[in-house]
Amino acid sequence: xxxxVSILDFISVQxxxxxxxxxxxxxxxxxxxxxxRPGEVVAGGLKAAMxxxxxxxxxxxxxxxxxxxxxxxxxxxxxHGVVPTNEVITAQAASEYGAQSAYIIVLGFIVMIVLAxxxxxxxxxxxxxxxVFMSTLLAVVLSVGFGPGNGLWVVLIGSVLMGxxxxxMPAFAQPYMNRVVGSPDANLAIGHFNxxxxxxxxxxxxxxxxxxxxAEDVKFPQGLxxxxxxxxSTTLLMLVLYLVFxxxxxxxxxxxxxxxxxxxxxxxxxxxxxxxxxxxxxQALQFGIGVAIILYGVRIILGELVPAFQGIAxxxxxxxxxxxxxxxxxxxxxxxSLIGFLSSxxxxxxxxxxxxxxxGPVFGLALILxxxxxxxxxxxxxxxxxxxxxxxxxxxxxGFLNGILITILPAFLLTVLGSxxxxxxxxxxxxxxxxxxxxxxxxxxxxxxAPLLMLVxxxxxxxAAWIYKVRVVDSGWLxxxxxxxxxxxxxxxxxxx
Amino acid sequence: xxxxxxxxxxxGTSIILKMNAEKALAKLDVPAEVTTSDVSTARGSAQGAxxxxxxxxxxxxxxxxxxxxxxxxxxxxxxEIESALAKHLT
Numbered sequence: 001x002x003x004x005v006s007i008l009d010f011i012s013v014q015x016x017x018x019x020x021x022x023x024x025x026x027x028x029x030x031x032x033x034x035x036x037r038p039g040e041v042v043a044g045g046l047k048a049a050m051x052x053x054x055x056x057x058x059x060x061x062x063x064x065x066x067x068x069x070x071x072x073x074x075x076x077x078x079x080h081g082v083v084p085t086n087e088v089i090t091a092q093a094a095s096e097y098g099a100q101s102a103y104i105i106v107l108g109f110i111v112m113i114v115l116a117x118x119x120x121x122x123x124x125x126x127x128x129x130x131x132v133f134m135s136t137l138l139a140v141v142l143s144v145g146f147g148p149g150n151g152l153w154v155v156l157i158g159s160v161l162m163g164x165x166x167x168x169m170p171a172f173a174q175p176y177m178n179r180v181v182g183s184p185d186a187n188l189a190i191g192h193f194n195x196x197x198x199x200x201x202x203x204x205x206x207x208x209x210x211x212x213x214x215a216e217d218v219k220f221p222q223g224l225x226x227x228x229x230x231x232x233s234t235t236l237l238m239l240v241l242y243l244v245f246x247x248x249x250x251x252x253x254x255x256x257x258x259x260x261x262x263x264x265x266x267x268x269x270x271x272x273x274x275x276x277x278x279x280x281x282x283q284a285l286q287f288g289i290g291v292a293i294i295l296y297g298v299r300i301i302l303g304e305l306v307p308a309f310q311g312i313a314x315x316x317x318x319x320x321x322x323x324x325x326x327x328x329x330x331x332x333x334x335x336x337s338l339i340g341f342l343s344s345x346x347x348x349x350x351x352x353x354x355x356x357x358x359x360g361p362v363f364g365l366a367l368i369l370x371x372x373x374x375x376x377x378x379x380x381x382x383x384x385x386x387x388x389x390x391x392x393x394x395x396x397x398x399g400f401l402n403g404i405l406i407t408i409l410p411a412f413l414l415t416v417l418g419s420x421x422x423x424x425x426x427x428x429x430x431x432x433x434x435x436x437x438x439x440x441x442x443x444x445x446x447x448x449x450a451p452l453l454m455l456v457x458x459x460x461x462x463x464a465a466w467i468y469k470v471r472v473v474d475s476g477w478l479x480x481x482x483x484x485x486x487x488x489x490x491x492x493x494x495x496x497x
Numbered sequence: 498x499x500x501x502x503x504x505x506x507x508x509g510t511s512i513i514l515k516m517n518a519e520k521a522l523a524k525l526d527v528p529a530e531v532t533t534s535d536v537s538t539a540r541g542s543a544q545g546a547x548x549x550x551x552x553x554x555x556x557x558x559x560x561x562x563x564x565x566x567x568x569x570x571x572x573x574x575x576x577e578i579e580s581a582l583a584k585h586l587t
Contacts, residue, residue, distance in 0.1 A: 129508055
């Protein structure tokens with residue numbers, strides 16, 4: 001029977017343990033389940049596997065650009081500086097945690113479908129990239145906490161946590177989502193792991209903007225909309241950050257050390273200050289290039305995986321609400337999303353200053369620099385939710401609070417990411433940060449207490465969301481009711497006069 | 498018929514739009530190839546497309562491309578997508 005064992009061993013080690021092949025197989029199985037033609041199945045599987053490998057190639061480019069940047073910040077400020085970018089941290093984690101996260105995504109999806117089928121939490125989470133990020137995050141924090149040799153537990157517990165978070169967050173946000181869409185029972189749910197910020201923004205909007213008009217009533221300059229192009233915005237921000245720290249370095253770092261900073265990524269030490277500045281410029285562009293490559297890979301993978309997942313979900317839980325990516329709310333508040341983005345960036349910078357002068361030195365937290373992609377999408381979403389419950393004031397305050405949350409929470413998350421926490425990047429959005437930190441802290445209890453407590457935590461989350469869904473969401477509760485009546489009365493006055 | 502769906506990153510809402518557009522095209526009984534793209538590369542990917550579907554905020558980024566651009570407000574609204582597609586059937 002030894003040949004049989006070696007075949008199994010070959011399959012498990014050489015195929016199922018290689019994330020790219022695993023993702024390709026998952027995509028192929030999904031396409032078969034959707035009854036696609038054999039040619040499409042082969043093409044889809046192959047493309048998904050290659051997408052994963054492209055992701056890895058992009059990670060190398062980004063890591064090469066981020067390493068000297070981290071070094072530069074460290075020498076300038078004495079603190080560890082981090083740019084939260086989900087794509088980057090996922091790509092960096094892929095080689096070590098890729099296989100486990102691939103299993104978590106598949107099993108987590110099954111857990112989600114079961115919950116959606118048999119509980120009132122009838123949501124199907126379809127934001128593929130956030131599923132990839134969440135599964136990677138869980139694979140990392142659980143592996144770090146459980147210790148080596150517990151891979152099976154990481155996958156099992158990770159899948160439960162993954163399935164649970166995918167149905168509870170859309171449920172908690174649903175009343176606010178209904179306000180955004182303007183329907184007491186919208187056929188859409190938010191499926192984006194920054195839901196904590198959206199709920200905070202919606203709730204705060206209701207509190208601060210009782211008599212504030214909608215931001216959509218104002219004419220807003222469209223001059224900033226070029227930042228919607230992530231390739232442009234990411235690279236521009238990185239250029240600014242890189243040059244700020246490089247110029248800072250000219251003043252505080254001894255000259256011979258300064259010229260060595262880019263030695264590893266260029267062909268040797270910079271020849272002078274001019275060459276040093278241009279090396280910084282080139283590395284910022286490299287970062288943008290690396291992110292573009294990673295995104296290309298993500299796009300290929302998700303183009304195959306998401307339709308397969310949706311096809312399966314449609315068959316098992318017909319009529320469940322799709323929980324979708326945050327830009328789905330942007331058409332309901334284009335002005336608000338721009339306001340939210342800007343105030344989120346301000347909130348992020350204020351929090352960065354707080355981290356630099358107080359929280360960093362006292363608690364040893366890293367400097368979280370603003371990532372353009374998360375501030376644009378998360379801040380924009382928070383702006384739309386804030387506007388829906390509290391008008392302009394809601395959009396401004398909601399965006400600002402989002403900026404604080406997605407800066408301070410990732411700083412805490414870094415403390416549970418183990419050696420990956422030194423990678424100069426981290427997960428950006430608020431749900432990754434709070435859910436990852438909570439589970440990371442539980443995971444520190446080690447075996448067997450940690451997995452048990454996590455199961456308890458998962459059950460509590462489902463129970464809370466179940467009660468909330470039945471008592472609050474299904475009863476038709478909407479936030480900011482007094483503002484809605486006020487808006488109605490304003491409208492009536494306008495028609496009478 | 499070649500249809501291109503565009504969103505900010507090219508893997509979030511554009512995939513949702515693609516799936517719904519495919520459903521609508523199947524209902525209209527039109528053989529079609531639907532692809533997705535992000536707004537950065539959409540001008541390039543639009544080569545050879547017969548129609549582009551996107552949201553209102555991104556439509557102005559696609560000015561000047563050869564293919565007609567249709568704005569979709571609700572990406573889950575099958576009727577809206579179907580009527581946008583129907584306009585461009587030859």
